[in-house]
Amino acid sequence: MLYVDDLVDYGQAALDRGLPGRHWCHLLADTETELHAAAQQLGLKRSWYQHPDNVRWHYDLTPAKRAQAVRMLGAVELDRAGLADLITRRRAAQQQPNPMAAAGLVWRDARHYDHRGDQPCALCGKPTPLRSHTGEPAHKACAEAWLAQHPGDTRFVSDPAPRSERVHA
Numbered sequence: 001m002l003y004v005d006d007l008v009d010y011g012q013a014a015l016d017r018g019l020p021g022r023h024w025c026h027l028l029a030d031t032e033t034e035l036h037a038a039a040q041q042l043g044l045k046r047s048w049y050q051h052p053d054n055v056r057w058h059y060d061l062t063p064a065k066r067a068q069a070v071r072m073l074g075a076v077e078l079d080r081a082g083l084a085d086l087i088t089r090r091r092a093a094q095q096q097p098n099p100m101a102a103a104g105l106v107w108r109d110a111r112h113y114d115h116r117g118d119q120p121c122a123l124c125g126k127p128t129p130l131r132s133h134t135g136e137p138a139h140k141a142c143a144e145a146w147l148a149q150h151p152g153d154t155r156f157v158s159d160p161a162p163r164s165e166r167v168h169a
């Protein structure tokens with residue numbers, strides 16, 4: 001789910017910082033993966049990603065981009081209480097270990113191995129033939145470490161267990 005909060009007028013201070021306008025709000029999401037995908041659709045640069053601390057990660061939006069996010073991407077408009085709830089949820093999620101990371105990713109499907117060759121891992125930059133379920137180059141260990149730091153995110157997931165497979169406790 002995507003969210004935008006209320007526009008705030010930063011006045012002359014914003015213009016003094018060289019920003020192209022005075023009014024700004026935040027683009028937020030339940031997961032970083034959703035947030036970056038939405039930012040890309042809105043034409044925002046990845047370098048504009050703001051993560052002043054672990055729970056407040058966001059992109060800043062102009063009024064025009066805010067309207068686009070709501071109209072095109074179905075972003076939910078949050079008031080102050082809604083924003084506070086979102087931050088509380090993020091904080092709670094942070095306390096929970098990511099079950100996928102704790103158990104280790106299961107990447108048995110052939111699509112995780114790219115026979116065409118190595119590509120730089122999206123996380124550490126070193127070459128790897130491994131691919132995530134979305135085709136993103138990543139070492140399994142790097143993906144697991146990333147998940148451990150991003151509770152609740154689904155950027156990397158395990159293969160669905162085959163029906164015949166029994167989980168041994």
Ligand SMILES: [Zn+2]
Pocket residue numbers: 121122123124125126128138139142
């Ligand atoms: Zn890596």
